[in-house]
Amino acid sequence: MTLEILTPDKTVYEGEVISVTVPGTSGSFEVLKNHAPIISTLEDGNVIIRTSAKDEQVMYIKGGVIEAYHNKVVVLAEGLG
Template identity: 50%
Template sequence: MYLEIITPDKRVYEGDVTSAQFPGINGGFEVLNNHAPLISALGNGTVKITPTTGAQVFFNIDGGVVEVQNNKIIVLAEAVTA
């Protein structure tokens, strides 16, 4: 899967991942390869990414929206800290 995390100021992350966990407004959820299409609001919390080529990466976000479609994940976040 391909993941992009974008804020109003910059692109924070882009690359291939095997999984991504998100802080949904009604609870956390995980996206894996071939996930059904999805649009969800995100709350404040930690995004946990497992890249295909390395150790897990964590980002703290201040809310936003995630879209999943055709093995591509786009996160539009208010603000992100690593």
Template identity: 45%
Template sequence: MQLEILTPEHKVFSGDVYGVQLPGVEGSFEILQNHAPMVAALGVGKMKILKDKSNTETYQINGGFVETLNNKTTVLLEGAEAVSY
């Protein structure tokens, strides 16, 4: 699945991924390959990029929107900060 994550200031991420976990306004959800088309509002929380089944990147986000269509997911965020563990 192709994933692109953008803020007003810069491109946070662009590339092929296994999936992405996002904080929706009514609860967290995950988008994987062949997900049904959708548009959803995002809340404040952690976004996890699943690069493959064992490698991830996590960001603290401040809300935004996500659109997925034809195995391409675009995330538009107000802000994103990398979280390291």
């Protein structure tokens, strides 16, 4: 699936991933391939990007929104920490 992480200034991340974990308002959750469509608000916290079983990146965001639809995930972050 594809992931885009955007801030008001720039595109922070764009690429293929196997999963992404985000800090949802009601607790963190993971989005995997073929996830049901979702739109959710995000709190300040870590976004964990997994591009393979052994490779992961961690990025701290300052709140925002996530949308997942048809294996495309877009995170609109208010800023980076």
